[in-house]
Amino acid sequence: MPAADYHYDPAEIEPRWQRVWADEGTWEVDNDDAGEGPTSYVLEMLPYPSGEPHIGHLKVYSVGDAVAHFHRRTGRRVLHPMGYDAFGLPAENHAIKTGQHPRDSTDAAIKEFQRQFRRWGVSIDWTREFGTHEPRVYRWTQWIFLQLFKHGLAYQKEAAVNWDPVEETVLANEQVVDGRGERSGALVEVRQLKQWFFRITDYADRLLSELDSIRWPEHVKTMQRNWIGRSEGAEVVFRNEDLDPAHPIDYAVFTTRPDTLFGATFFVMAPEHPDVLRLAAGTEHEDEVRAYVNHSLTADKTMRGDVDKPKTGVPLGRTVTNPVNGKQLPMYVADYVLMEYGTGAIMAVPAHDDRDFAFAQAFDLPITRVIEGPDDVLPYSGDGPLMNSAAEFDGLHNRAALEAIVQWLEREGKGHLSVNYRLRDWLISRQRYWGTPIPIIHCPTCGAVPVPDADLPVVLPDVEDYKPRGRSPLAAAEDWVRVDCPQCGGAAKRETDTMDTFVDSSWYFLRYCDAANDEAAWDPAVVARWMPVDQYIGGVEHAILHLLYARFFTKALADLGHLPAEIQEPFAALFTQGMILRDGEKMSKNRGNVVSPKTLVERYGADTARSYILFIGPPDQDADWSDSGVEGMQRFLGRLWRMSAEAADELPDHPVPEIDPARPDDERIMRKAHWAIDKVTSNMSERFNFNTAIAAVMELLNEVTPAKRGAASPGAVRFVLSSAASLLFPFAPHVSADAYHLLTGERVWEQPWPSADREFLETPTFELVLQVNGKVRDRVQAPSQASREELVALAHGSERMTQFIDGSEVVKEIVVPGKLVNVVIRPARSAV
RNA sequence: GCCCGGGUGGCCGAAUGGCAUAGGCGGGCGGUCUUAAAAACCGCUGUUCGAAAGAGCGUGCGGGUUCGAAUCCCGCCCCGGGCACCA
Numbered sequence: 067m068p069a070a071d072y073h074y075d076p077a078e079i080e081p082r083w084q085r086v087w088a089d090e091g092t093w094e095v096d097n098d099d100a101g102e103g104p105t106s107y108v109l110e111m112l113p114y115p116s117g118e119p120h121i122g123h124l125k126v127y128s129v130g131d132a133v134a135h136f137h138r139r140t141g142r143r144v145l146h147p148m149g150y151d152a153f154g155l156p157a158e159n160h161a162i163k164t165g166q167h168p169r170d171s172t173d174a175a176i177k178e179f180q181r182q183f184r185r186w187g188v189s190i191d192w193t194r195e196f197g198t199h200e201p202r203v204y205r206w207t208q209w210i211f212l213q214l215f216k217h218g219l220a221y222q223k224e225a226a227v228n229w230d231p232v233e234e235t236v237l238a239n240e241q242v243v244d245g246r247g248e249r250s251g252a253l254v255e256v257r258q259l260k261q262w263f264f265r266i267t268d269y270a271d272r273l274l275s276e277l278d279s280i281r282w283p284e285h286v287k288t289m290q291r292n293w294i295g296r297s298e299g300a301e302v303v304f305r306n307e308d309l310d311p312a313h314p315i316d317y318a319v320f321t322t323r324p325d326t327l328f329g330a331t332f333f334v335m336a337p338e339h340p341d342v343l344r345l346a347a348g349t350e351h352e353d354e355v356r357a358y359v360n361h362s363l364t365a366d367k368t369m370r371g372d373v374d375k376p377k378t379g380v381p382l383g384r385t386v387t388n389p390v391n392g393k394q395l396p397m398y399v400a401d402y403v404l405m406e407y408g409t410g411a412i413m414a415v416p417a418h419d420d421r422d423f424a425f426a427q428a429f430d431l432p433i434t435r436v437i438e439g440p441d442d443v444l445p446y447s448g449d450g451p452l453m454n455s456a457a458e459f460d461g462l463h464n465r466a467a468l469e470a471i472v473q474w475l476e477r478e479g480k481g482h483l484s485v486n487y488r489l490r491d492w493l494i495s496r497q498r499y500w501g502t503p504i505p506i507i508h509c510p511t512c513g514a515v516p517v518p519d520a521d522l523p524v525v526l527p528d529v530e531d532y533k534p535r536g537r538s539p540l541a542a543a544e545d546w547v548r549v550d551c552p553q554c555g556g557a558a559k560r561e562t563d564t565m566d567t568f569v570d571s572s573w574y575f576l577r578y579c580d581a582a583n584d585e586a587a588w589d590p591a592v593v594a595r596w597m598p599v600d601q602y603i604g605g606v607e608h609a610i611l612h613l614l615y616a617r618f619f620t621k622a623l624a625d626l627g628h629l630p631a632e633i634q635e636p637f638a639a640l641f642t643q644g645m646i647l648r649d650g651e652k653m654s655k656n657r658g659n660v661v662s663p664k665t666l667v668e669r670y671g672a673d674t675a676r677s678y679i680l681f682i683g684p685p686d687q688d689a690d691w692s693d694s695g696v697e698g699m700q701r702f703l704g705r706l707w708r709m710s711a712e713a714a715d716e717l718p719d720h721p722v723p724e725i726d727p728a729r730p731d732d733e734r735i736m737r738k739a740h741w742a743i744d745k746v747t748s749n750m751s752e753r754f755n756f757n758t759a760i761a762a763v764m765e766l767l768n769e770v771t772p773a774k775r776g777a778a779s780p781g782a783v784r785f786v787l788s789s790a791a792s793l794l795f796p797f798a799p800h801v802s803a804d805a806y807h808l809l810t811g812e813r814v815w816e817q818p819w820p821s822a823d824r825e826f827l828e829t830p831t832f833e834l835v836l837q838v839n840g841k842v843r844d845r846v847q848a849p850s851q852a853s854r855e856e857l858v859a860l861a862h863g864s865e866r867m868t869q870f871i872d873g874s875e876v877v878k879e880i881v882v883p884g885k886l887v888n889v890v891i892r893p894a895r896s897a898v
Numbered sequence: 899g900c901c902c903g904g905g906u907g908g909c910c911g912a913a914u915g916g917c918a919u920a921g922g923c924g925g926g927c928g929g930u931c932u933u934a935a936a937a938a939c940c941g942c943u944g945u946u947c948g949a950a951a952g953a954g955c956g957u958g959c960g961g962g963u964u965c966g967a968a969u970c971c972c973g974c975c976c977c978g979g980g981c982a983c984c985a
Contacts, residue, residue, distance in 0.1 A: 295981095610980095757912085
């Protein structure tokens with residue numbers, strides 16, 4: 067048959083193998099025998115179904131599928147499920163615009179996602195699939211909410227919260243970036259509202275310390291550490307006596323530097339501090355303070371956060387007493403003090419704090435240095451011995467003084483050690499329609515009453531109007547809202563807020579383990595077989611939000627006894643993939659530079675698209691898309707398939723592998739094959755170096771092109787080709803399965819991962835690099851077993867070497883066995 | 899300002915103390931096939947000098963350590979990301 071008849075046709079090959087996998091349920095795993103042998107849970111972050119998948123989805127599932135296949139073929143039973151983060155604002159905003167029910171647009175998007183994921187040939191266990199918007203699923207989201215509620219981890223409080231005026235809902239702190247709504251980009255407003263929170267701050271310490279137990283990228287851990295923001299210090303009490311001498315008021319402040327307490331020269335409160343107006347009342351500053359507070363509360367939050375903004379503030383006309391030296395410190399209100407952190411009031415030590423220094427200069431306040439430094443420059447925030455403090459502390463190093471001063475405060479009842487966090491409780495209620503209803507009934511007599519478990523799910527009712535009008539659209543479903551109180555039977559009303567969609571994604575990975583369970587959210591014994599996720603894969607944009615919330619849920623659920631106690635972390639290992647760019651920019655419809663996976667797969671096939679995405683560069687880095695690069699990948703896969711098809715037809719009936727001592731090409735290509743097996747295996751198991759793994763298979767294939775293979779035996783060629791197909795299977799499953807089947811009649815996914823044979827990795831000779839003064843001058847073949855002396859002799863035996871050595875004094879000879887000899891010389895006559 | 903990444907041919911990248919540029923893309927040159935061209939396939943291609951053999955130079959910049967540095971150390975520059983009035 068002429069070579070031209072072998073035509074690589076992914077449009078025929080890919081659906082054919084996809085049918086086999088679908089018909090046979092190849093990637094399904096049973097919970098019952100999960101206990102037999104090692105298991106692995108490979109998970110990519112679940113997609114938000116909107117429109118159709120984009121190139122980022124293709125990348126994350128290409129990475130995840132490669133890992134899943136590699137784990138399977140190295141002897142693990144792999145759980146690799148799929149689902150949809152189906153609640154959320156885009157579907158709802160679409161509904162507001164078009165009137166189409168969010169469920170309809172979401173379900174349509176899910177269908178499209180399913181179609182494409184199957185078309186990509188991703189090895190999913192489809193029996194476990196679900197969307198978080200299905201009542202059979204959000205029933206358990208509500209159940210978890212109630213578990214948290216019953217144990218005090220979910221609570222309602224009135225607080226200053228972030229209000230997104232465009233989305234018309236509140237947002238969690240984590241969803242506000244630079245003072246703007248993460249999604250809408252609108253400047254958020256501060257509103258005083260009663261909202262539902264999860265008590266994530268109870269877990270601040272564990273969320274911080276247990277980062278050490280997981281294999282996550284260091285920068286993600288750092289981001290979480292910064293977000294949690296733990297600071298050690300002391301709480302110190304400053305007493306005000308001049309507002310009402312009969313009833314002094316104690317104001318606690320948090321400071322990380324109690325060692326500088328003697329240098330406190332004034333005292334500042336946040337504009338939001340509830341006592342500010344009361345303190346100023348009756349003083350000459352009263353009107354000015356009121357105006358300042360009003361202005362601060364309405365001003366743009368981003369402006370206020372600007373470090374370089376000049377310090378502003380107003381005196382309160384009152385004083386507090388510094389507990390260590392009895393000095394009266396003037397009180398101020400200033401917007402550089404934040405109500406959300408610490409106690410909303412600070413002691414100001416201008417000599418040793420940049421911000422206090424700037425304020426002191428602006429208001430001409432005294433500056434007292436209490437720590438010696440290398441020079442006279444203030445402010446000084448470094449360490450040193452104390453000065454200008456009390457006699458018993460002066461001269462002490464400030465670290466030691468810090469402890470001594472806190473001990474003194476404790477004895478006097480004026481302070482104690484304290485830890486502060488930047489982390490705030492997670493605000494989870496949203497005044498929007500398309501989310502999980504909060505399963506609470508508000509009763510005028512009983513208060514907030516949980517919906518009984520037997521009444522779950524609280525099904526999201528249909529409404530006429532999805533537009534939020536400062537309250538949840540659910541409030542308009544009056545028949546739904548009016549209920550009897552489950553406790554007293556009296557007239558009551560349902561909670562009409564829905565939950566943040568990040569609640570849904572905080573536990574979906576548990577549900578996959580036991581997705582068919584209708585009796586419980588999951589069976590802890592089943593979860594114990596799969597959890598924690600062995601390899602989690604997703605975008606770094608979730609470094610704080612989703613990844614912090616999911617860790618909190620896992621710890622809380624374990625504490626409540628719903629998870630085995632040893633499961634403290636959801637994701638044992640995390641990989642964050644980079645974005646695919648085009649011409650150095652994000653792909654977006656606005657820029658018109660979008661590459662759609664659908665057209666890509668239609669044109670080149672799924673194998674080419676997936677392999678190219680992995681080959682383009684290290685998967686954790688951003689990568690620039692190139693149309694011609696894709697074509698190169700298709701050429702390569704086509705070459706593999708054609709050569710395999712040819713070899714299958716033309717070189718039958720030879721043992722595989724075959725090494726004919728009379729044909730040196732056999733040994734050469736066999737060595738290359740084992741080199742590639744070794745290289746791909748370590749690239750896959752140590753790091754996610756898919757790009758170099760694919761490059762190694764390319765090199766291998768280049769060795770056996772008809773022009774290069776020379777007189778190699780048919781059996782050796784078939785071994786090389788089937789090895790190449792086997793190694794490529796995790797990236798390009800269809801063409802690899804087809805080529806492997808043509809060559810061997812076997813199904814590659816049922817074969818164990820190839821193992822490199824030592825005998826072929828170790829060669830009898832190697833190329834010895836010969837250097838003079840570190841410069842390469844020659845290369846010669848040397849026996850692998852050669853002694854140092856023999857290697858040195860080879861160096862001196864080289865004609866090229868002697869040209870450079872002759873006439874000079876040999877100072878020394880460096881020998882690196884298996885690699886090189888470096889002859890160090892000093893010229894006979896020093897060069898001018 | 900602080901904390902992470904990163905900077906290597908025309909482009910994406912490989913190499914983490916030992917042959918710099920594996921693999922791919924693109925352009926150029928040469929070849930196979932063809933009546934011819936295109937396509938496809940094969941070979942060469944960092945740069946300077948040189949007819950060639952070969953030599954010099956070359957991993958953001960400047961120093962240093964070392965027999966030997968893209969790799970380690972010190973000081974800069976640039977790009978990307980995160981945090982930032984958090985007391």
